[in-house]
Amino acid sequence: MNFFEKLFPENFRFFSEVVRNSSSSRAYIFWGPDGIGKLSFAKFFARSFLCGTMPPCGFCSQCVFEEHPDILVVSRKEGDERLKAEYIREAIRFARFQPYSFFKFIIFSEAHLMTQQSFSALLKAIEEPKQYVTYILVTSKIDFIPPTILSRCIRVRFFPKDFNTFVMEKLKGKFQNENFVSLVQKIAFANPSIIDMIDSEEEFSKIWEMIESAVAEKPEFKSNFVNLVEYYIDQDREKARKFLDVFEVFLLSNAEKFKSSSIIFWEKLKKARIMLDTYFMNPKFVLASIIF
Ligand SMILES: [Zn+2]
Known part of the structure; x- marks a missing residue:
């Protein structure tokens, strides 16, 4: 059994379905305590989706990449306290270009650390959807995410089973x-x-x-x-x-x-x-x- 299947069985089942149907939503928010593997799961889901099977097969033309060119992880740079708007704009530029494969994932780590400007930039991006982009916000503090953003995301709670x-x-x-x-x-x-x-x-x-x-x-x-x-x-x-x-x-x-x-x-x-x-x-x- 896959590591994530053991740890988060419900979420694993849910996203297996998404991968099988090859239809991802515009935006998800992965929330739950720090340190349990939400970010890893987000990357795992993205890789699975691009491969077409969950867990990814490991040898197809999408799995050969160590870092897939259609997956972008946006995280705080060392020395920064917040997730600045310039990183969000960078992500939006990334979304603008056609994917290398057929789909793109943009994952925001510690999404609650976005500034007010970051949230506004992100909101605009989610509202003008590119059909081939999924946004995943990862956070331990869902209360810090503005309702305007939350209402546009599918909420996925993470908590280890045992x-x-x-x-x-x-x-x-x-x-x-x-x-x-x-x-x-x-x-x-x-x-x-x-x-x-x-x-x-x-x-x-x-x-x-x-x-x-x-x-x-x-x-x-x-x-x-x-x-x-x-x-x-x-x-x-x-x-x-x-x-x-x-x-x-x-x-x-x-x-x-x-x-x-x-x-x-x-x-x-x-x-x-x-x-x-x-x-x-x-x-x-x-x-x-x-x-x-
Ligand atoms: Zn594969």
Whole structure:
């Protein structure tokens, strides 16, 4: 059985039908938690469609390409915070030319990171359809996609079928400490990408130390937190996100212990996320705001 068939049986069946009938819709939105394989599935579907069978046969004239010329993946370039309008315009130019085969796919990774201009450019593109183009938006934050775009897409939800096995497979070999394994398992349920994001047990223990310093009441722990942020997070937005993810799960699983103060922390985390990902403030200051 194909890997994707095991992981997302319903979606596999649905798109097998699309491939068999060789009739793809104008636009899809693939949504679900980070790190579970939505983008890979989008590429897999596109390759299958061009081949004519799902999974792709692997030896026909369409399958010979390592990178198929009719599949474009638009993603954020390194150092960019958002998916800029210029990338969307580039994609629209790509759509303008006749396909090499008979069809084109344009896949947007992290679609929620588009700017207002990006969304408007995309909307125009979807509204003036070329018969041979399918757009696939991939996102973990469907709430960030404007309704004008959503209403023109077929929504496809992704969630691994046997989630625990999926997580345990990924954790294998990465963590030895049993406490950490069970903690990471809990966190992964809220955000599966955490397993890919955290590179080592050492990194996880650093994050854990930060959380314990942040919630401690003694002032000297607070200064420890500030030191850890300075030393470990510095300007790294991705690490700051990881910290917030882990912190959220920590609060969820310790709600009893913190009672009313856990609500205060929730509010602070919510604000921190907005500062981090909407206003793009300095990660160091964002995290420091949690304890003051
Ligand atoms: Zn093929």
